[in-house]
Structure formats: C-alpha cells, structure tokens
Amino acid sequence: MTRIPHESSGEPNPLRALTLDRLRLRTSMKWRTYPDDVLPLWVAEMDVPLAEPVVRAVGDALALGDTGYAAGTGYAEALAAFAAKRWGWHGLAVERTAIVPDVMLGVVEMLRLVTGPGDPVVVNPPVYPPFFPFVEHLDRRIAEAPLGADGRLDLDVLEAAYRRAVAGGGRAAHLLCSPHNPTGTVHTAGELAAVAALADRYGVRVVADEIHAPLTAGGVDFVPYLSVPGADSGLSLMSASKAWNLAGLKAALAVAGPAAEADLALLPEEVGDGPSHVGVIAHTAALREGSAWLDALLGGLDDNRRLLAALLADELPGVVHRPGEATYLAWLDCRALDLGDDPARVFLERGRVALSPGPQFGTGGAGHVRLNLATSPEILTEGVRRMASALR
Known part of the structure; x- marks a missing residue:
C-alpha cells in the first residue's frame, strides 16, 4: 500500500488556539470531573476548536432542522475515500459496513455476533480500560495476552492465549486495539498478518478497535487490520471521533472483511437507530473535508511529543x-519514583494534575500513568511541572 505523508496544510496548529480560561468553560467530562484547581490531562478529549468543515456542516443541519434519524451510506463512502488516500487501502467496501452508535458499543455488537455467553475474549493489557467492563457486561470472559516488555504484541504469548481460549471447544474472539491505547504502538503489517494467521489456525475471530487510526506520528504508517493477508474473517470498528474530537457526536462504522459479511448481515436493525444523525453529518464532514485541519493537528502532536520528552528529561x-507512534496519549513508567501502584493518585493529591491511573489498564499497568498530550504546549509544560512538584 502507498499512502500520503503528513502534509503541511497551511492551517494553524489547533492545539495552540484555546487558552486555559476558555477551556474551563467547557462542561464535558474532562473539565467537570475535578475541581478547578486541578489541571486535567487524563481522559481522551483534545483541547482544540473543531475543524471548520465540521462546524459548518453541523450548523447547516441545525439551521435546516435536519435532526432526524441517520440514513444513507455517505459516512461509509467518506471513510472508504479517506482510507484509500490516507492509508493506500482500497479494500473498504461500503456494502460491508454498518453504522453503530460508537466504537465501544460497536465492539459489543461485533462480539455478540461471533461469540456466545461465557466465551473468551482475548485482550492485550495494558489496554484501554473499558474493554474489561464492556466484555464482562456482555457475559463474556477476559483472556489476557499481555504485551511484551517492548510494548508490542508478543506472538508467542498470543498463540498460547488463543490455544487456551479454544481448548474447551467454544468460540473465541480477540479484541485488538490498533493503534494500541495506552502505549501508542502501531502494529506493523507483519505483526498483523501474523495475528491473522494465528486467528485462522485456531478459529479465533478478530475484532479490531481502530478508533485512533488517523492519529499516527510523522513517518509512521497505520495498517488497517482488514488489509493484511488472511484477515478476511475480521471485523473492524472505525470512527472520526478521536482524530477530530467528536466523542459527543455519536457515530461509528463497523467494517467486515469479505468472509465476515454474513456475520455483519445479522446485526439487529435496531442497532442502526443508535447513532446520532447530526453525529453522522459531523463525522462525514471531517473525513471528507477535514484533512488540512488533521494535518495541522498531527504536526502539533509531533511537536508536543518532542516537548514532553524534553520536559520529562529535565x-x-x-x-x-517511549514516545508513542500514534494516538495523543503518553504511557509513563513511574515505578522508579517509588509512588506505589497508582502514581496518578500522588500526582493528583500533591501536584493537582489529573492523569489516568495505570492499574485501570490491567496487567502491566501498575506503577504507570497515562498522560493526554493533546493540549497547548503551555498547559503540557505546566502539567509536567506540577507532576515534578508532587515529588518535592
């Protein structure tokens, strides 16, 4: 596959657009969970204004009163065009997609299609915390295949987990986080092809959460799981949510490989009633017209990754x-600081900066924190300064 590199869009860095006073007017989870004296660098919301094409599309819909139920394939068509241009992937077939309320609810519905009650779902901790309660609420059981010490998939560990998962004769799935949250690891084409081969050998169905796909660092290529050899039976969840900061405008797409089309056809019709029509409009506009804004954001995130590395060193x-290859999240190993299993608690209490606690990410998370660097350089600098102050 060929892809376009990060381009200089000519747009200003959106991470530099908003002051802290302006951000504190927001009423979302990031800005309302903690008191005003706490600097929030935790949940995955970005400190950016929305891309102008998104604002325009949503404003036009509201002015027209176009706030009914979602319809049509425009979102899927926009994602297919984006995938072809951005990742060189021309295999996203619109007819093998379904609209779902958001990525995690889509994950639940895909797992419901390919597993039954009590069946195992393999995950790779440390990993996005909601994977655990969502799987368990679905009445499936978690089967862990932890990442290696290098933060990458350990294929030997994964094969052993697959073998155990199918030993009882039931069905099994692998909920793959790609790019990986919290480490920011981007799985290579070779790694994903190896996953597909193992899944085929053991009859495990791969469901890939690819919500962070557009957010790669400069020089890093994202590889869609369904694009690698042997992944025909896989299912993917994609969305413009993370890359364009649209979590509050609910809409995502389930994408099936050629051999999973029949599974996707069994998705209950009522699932398609869950997405917001205005959300679909916003996500479609982002994918169709928001690339210049995205490129400006990616440049700003690259700058912030370098800034964070320098700040931590000082x-x-x-x-x-280890700077992430994707996402806007940094995974920090604080074990040498002797702050216990949950350093985030110490940074919050003593430094008044909120980070995501590592233990929530499962095995391998103790002694770690996750930091959201999708903010202004000034706020990022203040956040690290507060972390340092907690140690004095």
Whole structure:
C-alpha cells in the first residue's frame, strides 16, 4: 500500500488556539470531573476548536432542522475515500459496513455476533480500560495476552492465549486495539498478518478497535487490520471521533472483511437507530473535508511529543517514556519514583494534575500513568511541572 505523508496544510496548529480560561468553560467530562484547581490531562478529549468543515456542516443541519434519524451510506463512502488516500487501502467496501452508535458499543455488537455467553475474549493489557467492563457486561470472559516488555504484541504469548481460549471447544474472539491505547504502538503489517494467521489456525475471530487510526506520528504508517493477508474473517470498528474530537457526536462504522459479511448481515436493525444523525453529518464532514485541519493537528502532536520528552528529561528523569507512534496519549513508567501502584493518585493529591491511573489498564499497568498530550504546549509544560512538584 502507498499512502500520503503528513502534509503541511497551511492551517494553524489547533492545539495552540484555546487558552486555559476558555477551556474551563467547557462542561464535558474532562473539565467537570475535578475541581478547578486541578489541571486535567487524563481522559481522551483534545483541547482544540473543531475543524471548520465540521462546524459548518453541523450548523447547516441545525439551521435546516435536519435532526432526524441517520440514513444513507455517505459516512461509509467518506471513510472508504479517506482510507484509500490516507492509508493506500482500497479494500473498504461500503456494502460491508454498518453504522453503530460508537466504537465501544460497536465492539459489543461485533462480539455478540461471533461469540456466545461465557466465551473468551482475548485482550492485550495494558489496554484501554473499558474493554474489561464492556466484555464482562456482555457475559463474556477476559483472556489476557499481555504485551511484551517492548510494548508490542508478543506472538508467542498470543498463540498460547488463543490455544487456551479454544481448548474447551467454544468460540473465541480477540479484541485488538490498533493503534494500541495506552502505549501508542502501531502494529506493523507483519505483526498483523501474523495475528491473522494465528486467528485462522485456531478459529479465533478478530475484532479490531481502530478508533485512533488517523492519529499516527510523522513517518509512521497505520495498517488497517482488514488489509493484511488472511484477515478476511475480521471485523473492524472505525470512527472520526478521536482524530477530530467528536466523542459527543455519536457515530461509528463497523467494517467486515469479505468472509465476515454474513456475520455483519445479522446485526439487529435496531442497532442502526443508535447513532446520532447530526453525529453522522459531523463525522462525514471531517473525513471528507477535514484533512488540512488533521494535518495541522498531527504536526502539533509531533511537536508536543518532542516537548514532553524534553520536559520529562529535565523535570522527571526517573520516568521511563517511549514516545508513542500514534494516538495523543503518553504511557509513563513511574515505578522508579517509588509512588506505589497508582502514581496518578500522588500526582493528583500533591501536584493537582489529573492523569489516568495505570492499574485501570490491567496487567502491566501498575506503577504507570497515562498522560493526554493533546493540549497547548503551555498547559503540557505546566502539567509536567506540577507532576515534578508532587515529588518535592
């Protein structure tokens, strides 16, 4: 596959557009969970204004009163065009897609299609915390295949987990986080092809959460799971939510490989009633017209990754940090600081900065925190300064 690199869009860096006072007017979870003296660098919301094409599309819909139920394939068509241009992937077939309320509810519905009650779902901790309660609420059981010490998939561990998962004769699935949250790892084409081969060998169905796909660092290629050899029976969940900061405008797409089309056809019709029509409009506009804004954002995130590395070296040299290849999240190993299993609690209480606690991410998360670097350089600098102050 060929793809376009990050381009200089000519648009200003959206991470520099909003002041802290302006951000504190927001009423979303990031800005209302903690008191005003706490600097929030935790949940996956970005400190950016929306891309102008999104604002325009949503404003036009509201002015027209176009606030009914979602319809049509425009969202899927926009995603297919984006995937072809951005990732060189021409295999996203609109007829093998279905609209779902959001990525995690889509994950639940895909797992419901390919597993039954009590069946195992393999995950790769440390991993996005909602994977655990969503799987368990579905009456499936978690089967862990932890990442290696390098933060990448350990194929030997994964094969052992697959073997155990199917040993009882039931069905099994692998909920793959790609790119990986919280480490920011981007799985290579070779790694994904190896996953597909193992899944085929053991009869495990792969469901890929690819919500962070557009958010790669400069020089890093995202590889859609369904694009690799042997992944025909896989299912993917994609959305413009993370890349364009649209979590409050609910809409996502389930995408099936050629051999999973029949599974996707069994998706209950009522699932398609869950997405917001205005959300679909927003996501479609982002994918069709928001690339210049996205490129400006990606450049700003690259700058912030470099800034964070420098700040940690100066202020918190005991923290081990491998800059992520994607997402806007940084996974920080604080074990050398001797702050216990949950350093985020210490940083909150003593430094008044909110980070995501590592233990919530499962095996491998103790002694770690996740930091959201999708903010202004000034706020990021203040956040690390507060972390350092907690140690004094």
